[in-house]
Amino acid sequence: MFNALAQTTINGKITGKVIDSATKAPVDFATISVFKADSKNPVNGISTDSKGNFSLSGIPAGEYRVTVDFIGYREKVFNKVTISSSTTTVPLGTILLTSATTQLNAVNVTAKVPIVENKIDKVVYNAANDLTAQGGVALDVLKKVPMVSVDIDGNVELQGSSGIRFLINGKPSTIFGASLADALQSIPASQISTIEVITSPGAKYDAQGTGGIINIVLKDNKFQGVNGSVNLSAGIRLENGSINLNARRGNFGVGVFFSGNTQLNTTAKNTTNRTAYNNARDTATNLFQSGSNPFTRNSYKTGINLNWSVTPKDELTATFGYNDFRNHGTGFTSQNQSVMAGGDVSSAISSTRTSASRFGEKAVDFSLGYKKTFKREGQQLDFLYLSSFGTNIADASQQTDYLTGAYPSAGLRSNNPGKDRQTEITLDYAQPLSKSFTLETGAKTFMGNLTSNVFTDTLQNGAYVVNPSQTYSFNYKRNIYAGYASLSFALFKDFFTGKAGLRYERTHTTGTFSGAGIPDYNTFAPAFTLQHKLDDSQSVKFSYSYRIERPDYGDLNPFYNISDPHNISTGNPLLKPEISKNFELGYSKNFNNGGNIYLAAFYRNSPDNIQALSTYYDVLNVNGTDYTAVSLTQRFNLGSQKNIGASIFGSVPVTGKLNLRTNIQLGQRQSSNVGLATVNAFAYRVNLNATYQFPHDLVAEVFGNYNSQQKNIQSIRPAFFNYNLAIRKQFLNKNASIGLTTANPFAYYITQRQTLFGSNFNQTNVRLIPSQSFGVTLTYKFGKLKFDKEKDTTPQLPDMGQ
Known part of the structure; x- marks a missing residue:
């Protein structure tokens, strides 16, 4: 029992260097993602530096799958990467990425998530790529979301229905109870990662909301190290400000944010x-x-979120x-x-x-949540307490x-x-x-x-x-x-x-x-x-x-x-x-x-x-x-x-x-x-x-x-x-x-x-x-940049049981 406990507290490391197979030039900002062997969601990740190097530490004992990719290149996959008491460091060496398409002259490749993603149960609007709304509030972002309309007074309809269940990070909040327009005016657009629209919610979701569900997902990530952002805007009618700070070491992460605005x-x-x-x-x-x-109107929001991977499955x-x-x-x-x-x-x-x-x-x-995964992929237990x-x-x-x-x-x-x-x-x-x-x-x-x-x-x-x-x-x-x-x-x-x-x-x-x-x-x-x-x-x-x-x-x-x-x-x-x-x-x-x-x-x-x-x-x-x-x-x-x-x-x-x-x-x-x-x-x-x-x-x-x-x-x-x-x-x-x-x-x-x-x-x-x-x-x-897909690192509504 003592040996098993010791293994779960091992801080393993994965290192390597990524270069272009044709030019031998380093590939900076390539995405390194680490997955548990039986999972489709990354548990850790990092991007390469200007010389193509990376060193990812704080990895608990276990078997992992590591992927290396960048837009315009074929993905490289390393299976059965094992961290144990006898192997605490795994060097992947020099990794050659090959071009996915024929190289054209004067073509700049940009890693960018599509602004709208259509999934089987929802439409996802990636607000981080929205330029004109960034100095505004949540209502300004909602005006651009498919199937959503906002009138001059801030009243929101989804496919013509005002009966909408609003959530933040998959959870309800009392701020939507008293004045929906005020609540949506209090969320700066710069704080929003994605907006999920579900017009036909499944049986897992609450039946409330004749028009469907709108889930506002705030910015967050689970990557190692310290990173954050500062957003400020000033104008003749609206002023906004927000700061995000995320830190993760090993299997523990914390994120804090503060935002405020004044009309x-x-x-x-x-x-x-x-x-x-x-x-x-x-x-x-x-x-x-x-x-x-x-x-006049003014508001501010602040919060903290904690994440602890107690074991690889808890x-x-x-x-x-x-x-x-x-x-x-x-x-x-x-x-x-x-x-x-x-x-x-x-x-x-x-x-x-x-x-x-x-x-x-x-x-x-x-809120307090617990997730338990099992050996069989897809078998999962979720508990959520919300007050x-x-x-x-x-x-x-x-x-x-x-x-x-x-x-x-x-x-x-x-x-x-x-x-x-x-x-x-x-x-x-x-x-x-x-x-x-x-x-x-x-x-x-x-x-x-x-x-x-x-x-x-x-x-x-x-x-x-x-x-x-x-x-x-x-x-x-x-x-x-x-x-x-x-x-x-x-x-x-x-x-x-x-x-x-x-x-x-x-x-x-x-x-x-x-x-x-x-x-x-x-x-x-x-x-x-x-x-x-x-x-x-x-x-x-x-x-x-x-x-x-x-x-x-x-x-x-x-x-x-x-x-x-x-x-x-x-x-x-x-x-x-x-x-x-x-x-x-x-x-x-x-x-x-x-x-x-x-x-x-x-x-x-x-x-x-x-x-x-x-x-x-x-x-x-x-x-x-x-x-x-x-x-x-x-x-x-x-x-x-x-x-x-x-x-x-x-x-x-x-x-x-x-x-x-x-x-x-x-x-x-x-x-x-x-x-x-x-x-x-x-x-x-x-x-x-x-x-x-x-x-x-x-x-x-x-x-x-x-x-x-x-x-x-x-x-x-x-x-x-x-x-x-x-x-x-x-x-x-x-x-x-x-x-x-x-x-x-x-x-x-x-x-x-x-x-x-x-x-x-x-x-x-x-x-x-x-x-x-x-x-x-x-x-x-500032800090380590995040180039992973938002869908892999932001809170997803189905996982919240709402």
Whole structure:
């Protein structure tokens, strides 16, 4: 036993020198990867220095496979490389790499991961190669991801659905619970390694998210030594900064990061013109509002991750993250309200409204994972414990003053502290049954607990007094118990490959607020994917998934938001979960010149579709207080919705220096709603990205995006267009770069004109949203460079059991 223990603590070494077999010149930055004998994922690696030498130390005892490769050369493989107590150093000697293709004059070979990779269960967008988004935030990257669209307000849709399950490194976080747009604004683009899009998740994944899953993978690696990067950007609207530091020695690694960003003060302008009709009284009420809203946002994130290969087959990982983001807005609005009777103005009221809002959240995420592999390749046990805890505070106030003095000033101010706690325990097991079949099974428990207190004061006779009808506390709990079984298969000599499975989830929800009689329910969610490779460069796949969108506490909570007394919103405790049945047919083709194309057709049927509905009231009584000329917005299970559409992604290297990429998404949406007219609406999104490589490590990029208008039940969402320009110069042997970026440089505002309508009102909103920006970005990488493929070293969602 003592000898066996001693062997596992051996720090072995592998050395060698890599040269070109034809020219005998050293090959610098060649990738040396070390694999366990029974694994497809590297456990260690390094790149050669300027003289082609490498020395990789800290390797535990065991048998390994070593590969040596570089773009443009044939890979060299060394099998059965053994580290033991008697052989602690293995010299591979001089390694000759031979050219994979005929050498051409004046051809520069660049090691670069494709910006989009299509896999059997997901599409991976490699954000590290995205130039125009690097000075921005996660939302800027998402605009370029296939099948994803982002509107002017930061609302994200996946194949036309807003029901998206967002994860970070394969794990959920409480930062997505309070404000999704704020959370996505808090993640600098320079911190993102890849974004994974899963439109048809398998049975192993949570059933939550009718549109699918978006997983944001942050930068990380497992290579020996110390390395890191610093990213800074400054501009007239947004400032970003981040630092990453990774260190690994032997079988233990640690990574730390810190990032922060600030959206500088910007002022949006808006007008609202609403006319409502009362046929019984033969009157029309007009409300005109005109105002401006200065707004700021700032955030920072930090964290640490630890990785310990206890033995060659036992691995422990632990992560800790802290997130802090907050925003602050103020507003001043002029209001004119008039009533027309018989064509004449019977009354008119002029007023001004001042408002302020402040929101902040602090969230802590902790995870502990254990992975056990066995002698049989593919047999694996995974355990994950995840705890996420967030505290938030939301303050809001508004006061209306009447210019004529005929009415006393009216106002509200509220304070809403809350806490959000989530705990997940997941166990997954994979068992190969044969070379063609692998069974996966697992179980999961989710426990969520949210507490909130609402304190509201009302302005009365010049003083604020407690409003008991709007002052209360509530506790909201949701527990989900799940289990699944899934079978991966290869049929007819790999003519078909795929995965099929069934997931069961039991949802138990309780709430202490009024009307919160929420029943328990069971969900059986089947899913399957079938793929056929036409040849080595192209494939087709068909998938089906059954998804669910559970209403959260914000949808259910009947608290009235009266920050604008003429536009009030509230939750609906009677909401039922929304179901979605998703079908997708996809085709993928890779070309010899590096280009690729992905085509997908999709169909989604969603009964009990949850949508917002606005109703106009001449007078609305809220807990004993009357409000006049009010539009009340509430969410309902209005009926069913069907979406049919297509997504097209293409990357074309026009020349050796010019590359074009495009994303096109189009679809038809049909909403059949009880008591309302059926709505048929067509919408599309098109973007184009062009990159040009100049001499002397100078590259430029142009990105343009257009979203068409979209008709909904009560509104027409306006179209919008935005574009970005960027140029970057690399220096210090490509370890450093400086870039210039700009967004919409020729227009300070984007104008958004939206129409809303109901059975007794028509409304037009016009918003002027600041969009112009100019900035500079600085990047510096130090330590050992990482030239391995991201897919081999970044956290992969399937391994997380989510």
